[in-house]
Amino acid sequence: MKGTLTVRNIVIAGVLGAVAILLGVTRLGYIPVPTAAGNATIMHIPAIIGGIMQGPIVGAIVGIIFGVSSFLNATVPLFKDPLVAILPRLFIGVVAWLVYVGIRRKSEYFAIGTAAFLGTLTNTVLVLTMAVVRGYMGAEVAWTVALTSGIPEAVVGTIVTLAVVLAWKQIGKGKKSRISEDL
Amino acid sequence: MASEFELSRNITIGQYVPTDSFIHRLDPRIKLLIFTVLVLAIALNTSYVGNALGLLLSIYLFWASKIPVSYGLSGIKPAIPFIIILAVLQLIFQGNVFSGGTVYFEYGFILITSESIRLVIVSAVRFVEIILLSSVLTLSTSTTELTHAIQSLLSPLKKIKVPVHELSLIITIAIRFVPTFAIEMEKMMKAQASRGADFGSGEWWRIIQRTKDMLPIIIPLFNIALSRAEDLILAMESRCYTPGNDRSTYSVYKALGRDYLVLFIGLLFSLLLLFYPFPY
Numbered sequence: 001m002k003g004t005l006t007v008r009n010i011v012i013a014g015v016l017g018a019v020a021i022l023l024g025v026t027r028l029g030y031i032p033v034p035t036a037a038g039n040a041t042i043m044h045i046p047a048i049i050g051g052i053m054q055g056p057i058v059g060a061i062v063g064i065i066f067g068v069s070s071f072l073n074a075t076v077p078l079f080k081d082p083l084v085a086i087l088p089r090l091f092i093g094v095v096a097w098l099v100y101v102g103i104r105r106k107s108e109y110f111a112i113g114t115a116a117f118l119g120t121l122t123n124t125v126l127v128l129t130m131a132v133v134r135g136y137m138g139a140e141v142a143w144t145v146a147l148t149s150g151i152p153e154a155v156v157g158t159i160v161t162l163a164v165v166l167a168w169k170q171i172g173k174g175k176k177s178r179i180s181e182d183l
Numbered sequence: 184m185a186s187e188f189e190l191s192r193n194i195t196i197g198q199y200v201p202t203d204s205f206i207h208r209l210d211p212r213i214k215l216l217i218f219t220v221l222v223l224a225i226a227l228n229t230s231y232v233g234n235a236l237g238l239l240l241s242i243y244l245f246w247a248s249k250i251p252v253s254y255g256l257s258g259i260k261p262a263i264p265f266i267i268i269l270a271v272l273q274l275i276f277q278g279n280v281f282s283g284g285t286v287y288f289e290y291g292f293i294l295i296t297s298e299s300i301r302l303v304i305v306s307a308v309r310f311v312e313i314i315l316l317s318s319v320l321t322l323s324t325s326t327t328e329l330t331h332a333i334q335s336l337l338s339p340l341k342k343i344k345v346p347v348h349e350l351s352l353i354i355t356i357a358i359r360f361v362p363t364f365a366i367e368m369e370k371m372m373k374a375q376a377s378r379g380a381d382f383g384s385g386e387w388w389r390i391i392q393r394t395k396d397m398l399p400i401i402i403p404l405f406n407i408a409l410s411r412a413e414d415l416i417l418a419m420e421s422r423c424y425t426p427g428n429d430r431s432t433y434s435v436y437k438a439l440g441r442d443y444l445v446l447f448i449g450l451l452f453s454l455l456l457l458f459y460p461f462p463y
Binding site for chain 2 (some may be wrong): 005006007008010011012013014015016017018019021022025026028040042049061065155156159160163164167168
């Protein structure tokens with residue numbers, strides 16, 4: 001049944017989607033570090049965690065929920081465009097999953113960190129690419145934003161994801177249901 | 184100070200005002216469909232008269248659903264400074280882009296024409312209309328009804344193997360848990376603050392330090408979310424929930440004559456907004 005929607009996939013996707021919405025509607029989703037926008041977003045982290053924990057489908061679904069919620073909450077015209085707000089967010093979790101699965105054998109920690117770093121960069125790069133394609137900003141502006149806000153955001157994203165995933169793994173609760181894998 | 188911790192106040196998702204009006208009793212599928220069409224029609228209309236009609240309609244819908252307009256206006260209040268700033272910026276900078284019509288004022292790069300004034304007024308009114316319309320929809324329809332409506336409107340996609348039921352379950356879980364997590368977060372922030380936690384007052388260039396300051400809230404948030412997920416998984420599996428099975432629904436919607444009437448009037452109104460050449 002791998003790749004299809006199991007009970008576990010459905011519930012984890014829903015709950016991480018709720019976290020993504022919550023981070024979006026409160027100011028918790030923004031960490032005040034110096035970037036072009038004044039703060040780094042961590043709203044895409046649930047999508048990365050979904051991708052790492054449950055695979056690409058959950059990652060993509062959480063990404064869509066994050067995209068739709070950022071589209072509905074948007075107060076700038078850039079994110080009122082579904083092609084900028086929703087489409088790029090599909091790939092955050094998928095990229096994170098691919099990277100994680102690729103490196104996992106070498107080192108678990110390194111894999112999680114790299115997946116978070118590249119997942120965050122995926123968000124920045126794809127959103128900015130769509131913004132340029134749709135004509136909201138010029139290519140030079142996009143490069144400046146990518147360097148000044150993409151890099152700090154990727155650093156923040158890596159720290160938060162590593163902390164969250166490791167804390168969850170070490171807290172020892174783990175999976176409660178013993179039959180999840182058999183269904 | 185205390186307001187800093189009130190997260191649930193900002194969350195209007197899932198608010199529902201049960202007045203049992205005509206609008207409340209409409210078929211949620213029809214409501215969702217009409218809402219989508221109306222928002223599209225309003226978004227594409229650029230005339231003064233058309234938008235005035237749209238504004239009248241959204242206020243009328245509030246009256247018809249017996250919900251105090253103040254509920255809708257409370258959604259607009261925080262947006263007012265933003266609307267004003269946007270309007271001023273558009274007025275100053277967009278004149279050259281929308282340079283048609285009569286020129287009223289010109290100084291340096293500032294150019295104010297009848298077309299740029301139209302753009303400013305219409306986009307502000309349109310913003311208010313869309314907020315009012317979406318408030319009517321969410322205040323008069325419970326989240327359960329909305330997800331049922333989404334599920335049934337998307338059900339043709341089942342033919343191409345899209346797991347519509349599972350996706351709508353994910354949406355339901357997500358919307359259901361947002362207020363719960365918000366309350367948990369409030370408790371957590373108060374608990375950490377009472378222990379003297381410092382949420383990011385370090386020097387601004389120390390990115391890693393500032394991120395670490397947020398970890399005492401972020402980590403418990405994810406942990407609470409994931410442990411609630413584990414409980415829910417256990418509960419669903421022990422009740423033998425099997426994804427992908429055919430299942431019947433508790434509430435079956437049946438569109439009545441009045442639903443079709445509303446659908447017809449709504450479509451007519453949208454077509455009017457879309458295609459009628461308004462003089463102003």
